[in-house]
Amino acid sequence: MRKRVIAGNWKMYKLLAQAVDTALELKPLVANANHCEVIVAPVFTALKTVSDRLEGSNIKVAAQNCAAQNDFGAHTGEIAPIMLKDVGCSYVIIGHSERRQFYGETDASVNQKTKAALAAGLAAIVCVGEMLAEREAGNAEAVVQAQLKSGLEGLTVADMERIIIAYEPVWAIGTGKTASPEQAQDMHVAVRKTVASMHGRDIADRVRILYGGSVKPDNIASIMAQPDVDGALVGGASLEAESFARIVNFDR
Ligand code: PEP
Numbered sequence: 627m628r629k630r631v632i633a634g635n636w637k638m639y640k641l642l643a644q645a646v647d648t649a650l651e652l653k654p655l656v657a658n659a660n661h662c663e664v665i666v667a668p669v670f671t672a673l674k675t676v677s678d679r680l681e682g683s684n685i686k687v688a689a690q691n692c693a694a695q696n697d698f699g700a701h702t703g704e705i706a707p708i709m710l711k712d713v714g715c716s717y718v719i720i721g722h723s724e725r726r727q728f729y730g731e732t733d734a735s736v737n738q739k740t741k742a743a744l745a746a747g748l749a750a751i752v753c754v755g756e757m758l759a760e761r762e763a764g765n766a767e768a769v770v771q772a773q774l775k776s777g778l779e780g781l782t783v784a785d786m787e788r789i790i791i792a793y794e795p796v797w798a799i800g801t802g803k804t805a806s807p808e809q810a811q812d813m814h815v816a817v818r819k820t821v822a823s824m825h826g827r828d829i830a831d832r833v834r835i836l837y838g839g840s841v842k843p844d845n846i847a848s849i850m851a852q853p854d855v856d857g858a859l860v861g862g863a864s865l866e867a868e869s870f871a872r873i874v875n876f877d878r
Contacts, residue, residue, distance in 0.1 A: 628834050630662035630850070631790060631857035632874045633688060633751060634864025635719060635838075638669060645672035646679055648867050653683050655871035660684075662857060664874055665751075666864070667719055670705060677714025688717035688751065691725060694738035696746050707739075707746035718743045719859075721753045721777060723796045733776035740777065740789070749788040751859065752777055753838070754817070758797035766795070767816045774820045783829050790834045791817055792859040798839025800861055807848045807855075810837045814854035843872035850876055 640648065645668045656664050667688040668676050677687040693704035710718055720743060721736035736752060743750045754773040756766040770793065778789065793813050795805050805813070814835045822830035837849050838859035849855055864870040 628832060628856045631665065631834050631836055632662050633665035633667065633836065633857070633859050634870050635667045635690060635722070635859060635861045636669065636865060637690070637724070637861060639865055640668065640672065642672050642675060645669070645676050648865070649676045649680055649685070651867035652871060653680065653685060655867060656685065656874045657683070659874050661877065662874065665717055673710065673715055674713040686716040687714055688719055689715050690719050690722065692718045692720070692739055692743055694735060694742050696742050707743040707748050711746050711748055715748060717749045717751055719751045719753065723753060723755055723794055723799055727796070733773055736777040737779050741780070744785050744788055749790065751790045751792050751836070753792045753794050753859070755794040755796050761795065761797065766813065770813060770817060771820045774817065775824065778824065783825050786821070786825050786829045786833060790836060792836040792838050793817055794838035794859060800840070802840050804840045804845055805837065807852050810849055811852035811854055814852065818854060841873060843869055846873045846876040
């Protein structure tokens with residue numbers, strides 16, 4: 627049985643006090659959510675304070691990116707996965723489409739960062755997803771398969787236990803357009819098939835696959851009703867505690 631995961635990506639929003647306020651507001655609203663893991667991903671500067679204030683709660687903290695190295699060194703502006711672990715993170719989001727589109731992230735860097743994150747003891751939420759033109763050309767599955775094969779290349783089955791895959795069609799992120807539940811289900815089956823071809827059926831059946839792309843309180847239930855959808859990575863609708871809590875508590 628795969629434990630569901632609902633993760634909120636706060637992107638580059640919220641000053642420190644605002645991030646803390648949202649986290650503290652969220653805490654009681656999701657305190658009874660035993661049906662899923664709840665994760666929030668604030669900006670780097672809020673990670674330590676938010677994770678301190680959430681200590682003892684059922685909300686875990688993720689970073690939104692990390693360096694590909696854990697060794698201290700001359701990497702100005704980078705933050706090593708071990709530093710994220712040090713300030714209370716349990717997860718890191720890697721290869722989000724905004725990083726791929728605007729900050730030069732590639733499948734190769736996703737692979738290096740994922741390995742560095744795992745080596746630091748973090749679990750990684752690895753994002754994949756096709757652009758609209760790729761879907762319209764009928765290449766969506768091939769694109770996602772290639773991202774997975776390169777992004778997860780060289781990982782062991784034990785590594786895969788600490789990987790969560792987020793399928794986020796780029797055309798659905800922040801656009802208000804959501805993949806239909808059937809489109810999400812079909813791609814999640816394809817993702818599982820790719821993982822099976824790399825690591826065997828057992829791990830493919832156990833890996834959690836999240837859907838991301840304009841998830842809101844009013845569409846989460848139909849997405850979560852799909853058998854291969856194990857949760858959601860939520861951007862805009864995670865910024866307000868009340869809206870994110872309604873997503874987490876979608877079946878209450
Ligand atoms: C995201 O940031 O991963 C995301 C899916 O954003 P949104 O929910 O706003 O589309």
